[in-house]
Amino acid sequence: MNASLSTRELQALDSAHFIHPFTDTKALAAKGARIISKAEGIWITDREGHRILDGMSGLWCVNVGYGRTELADAAHRQMAELPYYNSFFQTTTEPSILLAAKLAELSPGFSRVFFSGSGSEGNDTVLRLVRHYWSVMGQPKRSTIISRWNAYHGSTVAGASLGGMKYMHEQGGLPIPGIAHIDQPYWVEHGHGMDREAFGKLAASWLEDKILELGPENVGAFIGEPVQGAGGVIIPPASYWTEIERICRKYDILIVADEVICGFGRLGSWWGSQRMGFKPDLMTFAKGVTSGYFPLGGVMVGDRVGEAIVEKGGEFEHGYTYSGHPVACAVALANLDIIEREGLVQRVAEVTGPRLRKGFAALADHPLVAEPEALGFVAGLVLAKEKGGPADGPGFVPFAPELGVGMVCRQHCFDNGLVMRAVGDRMIVAPPLCMTEDEVDELLRRIRYCLDRTY
Numbered sequence: 001m002n003a004s005l006s007t008r009e010l011q012a013l014d015s016a017h018f019i020h021p022f023t024d025t026k027a028l029a030a031k032g033a034r035i036i037s038k039a040e041g042i043w044i045t046d047r048e049g050h051r052i053l054d055g056m057s058g059l060w061c062v063n064v065g066y067g068r069t070e071l072a073d074a075a076h077r078q079m080a081e082l083p084y085y086n087s088f089f090q091t092t093t094e095p096s097i098l099l100a101a102k103l104a105e106l107s108p109g110f111s112r113v114f115f116s117g118s119g120s121e122g123n124d125t126v127l128r129l130v131r132h133y134w135s136v137m138g139q140p141k142r143s144t145i146i147s148r149w150n151a152y153h154g155s156t157v158a159g160a161s162l163g164g165m166k167y168m169h170e171q172g173g174l175p176i177p178g179i180a181h182i183d184q185p186y187w188v189e190h191g192h193g194m195d196r197e198a199f200g201k202l203a204a205s206w207l208e209d210k211i212l213e214l215g216p217e218n219v220g221a222f223i224g225e226p227v228q229g230a231g232g233v234i235i236p237p238a239s240y241w242t243e244i245e246r247i248c249r250k251y252d253i254l255i256v257a258d259e260v261i262c263g264f265g266r267l268g269s270w271w272g273s274q275r276m277g278f279k280p281d282l283m284t285f286a287k288g289v290t291s292g293y294f295p296l297g298g299v300m301v302g303d304r305v306g307e308a309i310v311e312k313g314g315e316f317e318h319g320y321t322y323s324g325h326p327v328a329c330a331v332a333l334a335n336l337d338i339i340e341r342e343g344l345v346q347r348v349a350e351v352t353g354p355r356l357r358k359g360f361a362a363l364a365d366h367p368l369v370a371e372p373e374a375l376g377f378v379a380g381l382v383l384a385k386e387k388g389g390p391a392d393g394p395g396f397v398p399f400a401p402e403l404g405v406g407m408v409c410r411q412h413c414f415d416n417g418l419v420m421r422a423v424g425d426r427m428i429v430a431p432p433l434c435m436t437e438d439e440v441d442e443l444l445r446r447i448r449y450c451l452d453r454t455y
């Protein structure tokens with residue numbers, strides 16, 4: 001860190017040289033990016049010394065919280081001993097073997113893993129694995145993957161194509177061929193006037209409609225986040241995933257759970273699919289596997305697919321320089337050790353998650369809040385202009401989108417010591433899993449305070 005440069009000077013360098021992801025770089029240059037310089041526990045601190053409660057765990061990833069010296073020590077030890085070696089040409093490294101075995105132990109029915117450097121790359125691998133599998137099985141026509149609008153599966157060409165963010169498709173000339181989308185199971189958008197569980201079944205039936213439209217013999221897999229994250233914390237009704245599973249099994253279509261956010265305790269279970277009650281064939285992971293301390297992702301390969309491609313598939317023509325990076329794997333092992341030792345998954349399931357859920361439900365009395373909901377350690381609410389509205393509506397009157405009320409609220413949060421994310425007018429959080437009960441209460445206090453400033 002160059003302490004001799006002022007914040008203004010650093011911001012000028014930033015806007016001159018750094019194109020930020022998902023950012024209007026010109027608009028940002030006018031006010032300057034906030035420079036985060038250190039962090040501890042659930043708190044980040046900017047260069048001017050403001051402490052901010054990180055309600056988003058960075059980008060849904062710092063599950064064990066900041067300042068874990070064990071992870072820095074694990075990285076240092078591994079870098080000093082063997083900073084890099086690959087697993088391409090009949091070589092491997094000890095941390096990558098041990099991590100593969102540890103992940104298999106945490107994932108019944110998934111004996112194998114393929115490592116990538118990120119979640120996006122993991123979903124590129126999913127596309128390759130699904131098509132390779134069906135080719136090995138003598139059904140190469142089964143190459144289409146069905147996904148959902150408003151899903152987020154990453155930013156590479158395949159990841160963004162699998163995702164359902166229309167603004168990404170428009171700018172990138174996507175999706176690539178062989179990917180189809182159905183509507184998301186978002187009651188507020190599609191379910192007005194319906195019982196939630198009946199709506200879950202209806203939303204799942206859109207998958208069957210799409211399979212029949214494409215022809216089951218052409219469909220290889222369905223991919224979904226157990227709970228959509230970047231789309232705005234869309235928690236589907238309990239009936240949704242069990243019905244999706246029934247439909248996929250009926251037509252022999254693989255199920256891919258994108259666990260990049262939901263994995264490693266976020267929903268109060270090791271995997272989000274366990275919490276939602278279904279059994280996928282492939283699971284993409286990243287983020288929480290190292291708590292963001294080092295880039296790492298991958299795909300957990302269920303035994304049906306794993307046995308076929310290993311026994312009959314020959315060489316899998318796919319891989320990344322950083323597949324199984326030894327430093328990333330050493331950090332992941334230390335991170336998983338913390339999650340297990342501190343019982344974070346169980347704590348989210350039994351103590352802090354229910355407290356967050358109760359606190360979110362209580363926000364319903366705020367004049368601006370509609371549809372507050374939480375599951376494990378993700379939560380969201382809608383900023384509403386008024387409660388009520390027409391009987392066939394969602395039970396609230398939305399703000400006009402051009403007002404950008406979500407962005408106004410997000411700014412109030414940031415200015416008042418809270419990171420909360422806005423997705424349109426949905427305000428969402430995904431706090432570090434290490435939060436204590438008092439810290440959950442502090443998060444809820446800050447949310448209410450910032451909502452009061454927004455209204």
Ligand code: PLP
Pocket residue numbers: 059118119120121123152153154155225229230258259260261286287297
């Ligand atoms: N899948 C999901 C569900 C995600 O939320 C993300 C990132 O937010 C990704 C994939 C992409 O991961 P990465 O940004 O590590 O490439």
